[in-house]
Amino acid sequence: MTIIYAAPEVPVPVGGVRVLARHVELLVEAGHDAVLWCPTPGYRFPFFDCAGPMLSGTEIEVSADDLLVLPEVGIKPGAEPAPGARKVIFNQNHFHMFATWDSDAEYPGWDPAPSVWAVSGESAAVLSRLVPSLPVELVPNSVDTALFRPGDRREWTVAVMPRKRPQEYALLKRLLGADSRVSVRELTGATEHEVARVLGETSVFVALGDHESFGLPVAEALASGCHVVGYPAGGGAELFTAPGTFEVPDARPLLLVEEIVRVLGAPDERVRAASRAWIEERHTREVTREALLKAVDVALARPGSAARATHPMAAMMEFAAKRGVGARA
Structure with a gap:
């Protein structure tokens, strides 16, 4: 068989x-x-x-x-x-x-x-x-929690996977780029190991999913100790009950940017650990x-x-x- x-x-x-x-x-x-x-x-x-x-x-x-x-x-x-x-x-x-x-x-x-x-x-x-x-x-x-894990350092950066919302990301890139406090790390065409390395180092992951049934990048970001800001996009709603997730109304780029900056400026290491523990219990x-x-x-x-x-x-x-x-x- x-x-x-x-x-x-x-x-x-x-x-x-x-x-x-x-x-x-x-x-x-x-x-x-x-x-x-x-x-x-x-x-x-x-x-x-x-x-x-x-x-x-x-x-x-x-x-x-x-x-x-x-x-x-x-x-x-x-x-x-x-x-x-x-x-x-x-x-x-x-x-x-x-x-x-x-x-x-x-x-x-x-x-x-x-x-x-x-x-x-x-x-x-x-x-x-x-x-x-x-x-x-x-x-x-x-989630491969041995691969997706917190790195040795945590940078004051924002990671984004723009593939599913390229038009909205074009706006976000300009809006975030206008704020000198924000450094964006774009994950386009990256291998699994490259994504894991960036998520283990960055502070905030922006969830730009579109009509999802789950949202694997969000789960991997949580396992890596990232705060997650963005859109549940349907089936990702259960992931947004995890510690360290911050939901924004769909397709509201100004609200999204404001929340990214707010979360970026208020890191909480205890919450990062709780996010990873939440994934380890369920995924x-x-x-x-x-x-x-x-x-x-x-x-x-x-x-x-x-x-x-x-x-x-x-x-x-x-x-x-x-x-x-x-x-x-």
């Missing part, structure tokens, strides 16, 4: 791909046979290290005992990737659920019907309402592993048969193009 995760080949930092790879690593550590499936032989992601086994090919054979895990962004009506196979839709963002689905037909219309996995309480609740006939399991995201590898193994057991109890599976890369590329992410052909 092999658990096969279909992954898109993206050349730019995308947190959801790292989550797929981390699931494979956790399952292998737990004794399962699990692989990350990419179409291109020898493909490696340029922005993080993938320690788990890889599988390549546009099409593969899936046995009756296998479990195929598919991202929500590669699902199109009338294009089931592996008819008859046992499948899971790993939905990392409920806002993306219908990005490549242009039909009023029942979703996803597969036989046998798949299980669904979610990454946050908000996302699980939305998905349970959207697909009440399918089992929805919550598998919370994990460690151990917490994720326990939930993932339970979700796998539920999925494996459902029916499945041998099938030929086609990698949903084309639909993933269609989604990436719409989002301006860019994917490797």
Whole structure:
């Protein structure tokens, strides 16, 4: 029995791909046979290290005992990737659920019907309402707290990931740049290790998520001891209950800048420690592993048969193009 995760080949930092790879690593550590499936032989992601086994090919054979895990962004009506196979839709963002689905037909219309996995309480609740006939399991995201941790020094700087709100960041960059007290560290195209180093040193992380189901950079910033100022953006609401988070009304750049400057000028080391402890209680590898193994057991109890599976890369590329992410052909 092999658990096969279909992954898109993206050349730019995308947190959801790292989550797929981390699931494979956790399952292998737990004794399962699990692989990350990419179409291109020898493909490696340029922005993080993938320690788990890889599988390549546009099409593969899936046995009756296998479990195929598919991202929500590669699902199109009338294009089931592996008819008859046992499948899971790993939905990392409920806002993306219908990005490549242009039909009023029942979703996803597969036989046998798949299980669904979610990454946050908000996302699980939305998905349970959207697909009440399918089992929805919550598998919370994990943070590598050995990598994302406070550094040896803490600088009076502000870290920003502008990718999801480039137009708003253009305003923020000017507004923050007009204040001599603020130094901005822009995290664009950075590797996982580079991001961890900056978050471990900086004082405030600006949450510029957009229509999130969770918001992994916010969790990593909290684990690194950063104060977080910005937008919950939907599913990130639970993260903004953590110590050291400061919510600002969506798309209010002046209010956001004012709050950044206020928090930057009032650091609290006790709160930084509490932020990290909050993450360590809820989003460690151990917490994720326990939930993932339970979700796998539920999925494996459902029916499945041998099938030929086609990698949903084309639909993933269609989604990436719409989002301006860019994917490797």
